[in-house]
Amino acid sequence: MQYLNAFIIGGFICAVGQLLIDKTKMTSARILVLFVTAGTILTALGLYQKIVDVGGAGATIPLTGFGYTLAKGAFKDVEQFGLYGAFTGGVKAAAIGITAAVFFGYLISLAASPKAKR
């Protein structure tokens, strides 16, 4: 059931992205920013936590999940350090994701080179 929920929630979020690519003129960069921002706002409103409770990784892995991590981290640090935490908490919580992306991205770029799809 857990897997099915993750699949449905994750699939739904990706389907929204595909619809935006197909039906609007938005560039992929704008869709990316929209997803992260939407995740942050939905978390701040307390809605995204409910989606994560049902969908698990299906909700935390897509880009909206990155926004969720940012917002949750900010809330946590605000509790601890006050308003100052709003500026530190987000990136702190997302540090593992950001660093892993840079590190593994670099590693892969040494071994692989881009090609056109056949």
Add this chain to the structure above:
Amino acid sequence: MASKRKGKQTVYIQNPLSIISTAAIVGPKEGKGPLASYFDVVMDDDKWGEKSWEKAESKMLKETLNKIVNKSGKPMDSVNYLVSGDLLNQCTASSFAFRDTGIPFFGVYGACSTMAESLSLGAMLIDGGFADDVVCITSSHFCSAEKQFRYPLELGSQRTPTSQWTVTGAGGAMISNTGIGPYISCITTGKVVDMGVKDTNNMGAAMAPAAADTIITHFKDTGLTKDDYDLIVTGDLGSVGKDLCNHLTKIQGFDIEDKYNDCGVMIFDMQKQDAHSGASGCGCSAVTLAGYLYHEMKKGKYNNILFVATGALMSTTSAQQGESVSGIAHAIRIQNKLS
């Protein structure tokens, strides 16, 4: 008025002017398409032994020039001018390709309309008495063009359904005041047409109004009709732009549908090759003309062609600043027999 001009945008070539040889080199994807057998070389990979896609594009141009000159039976020295363009910043694919040739060089930019633009200018050079033999050539490369106009391939960005696949290929022709045809007899130079299309992933829609405008102007200037042609072929409108061009000519009273096709639809198998809305790029119309169209004219399948290469005029900066995409189309009448 200048004696060779007729109407608003059209000139006639007075002395017989032949396309005496052509050559086309394409990438692996084009080599799997329906026109594969008409190309001189199909590269086995996108880099063709070079370090970058840009270098590979220059190599395609250089090798295409060699093949064109070899097939013409004339020495390289006889080429009076090279007229060439591509899609890279400042036309470097062309200028770097020909830096060792020692042939006088005109770099031109007409986006994907470059093949017709270079042929137009080359033909005028010859008919003006300034040259005997001119090589007109152009290229595009999927990987370098994506980097230039959209996103680097490394981003792995999703493609939209209206997007077109830039052809990897170089094509060109030697035109000369000697030779026995096919002849370039008439040129209608397009004007910049802008209908306010802002989606850089929908070039076909941006170019279709320009194509329709040039085709209709050609008919009005010359008094010719679609019945004077076996084929009216646009450069790279793709399936979206082709439908639009058909529609736009029809509503203005020039129904060309039964004679009309588009290189961007012909070069790939639209069902099997995942090219979305079809092909684009300077190379698209260039290799289709140099490969398929030229050979089928030689065989006599086609005797009268209106070749209308189409270009979308924009840059990444103009797109980011919210400018619309302008279109342009240049038409060239190619005939097996001069009347």
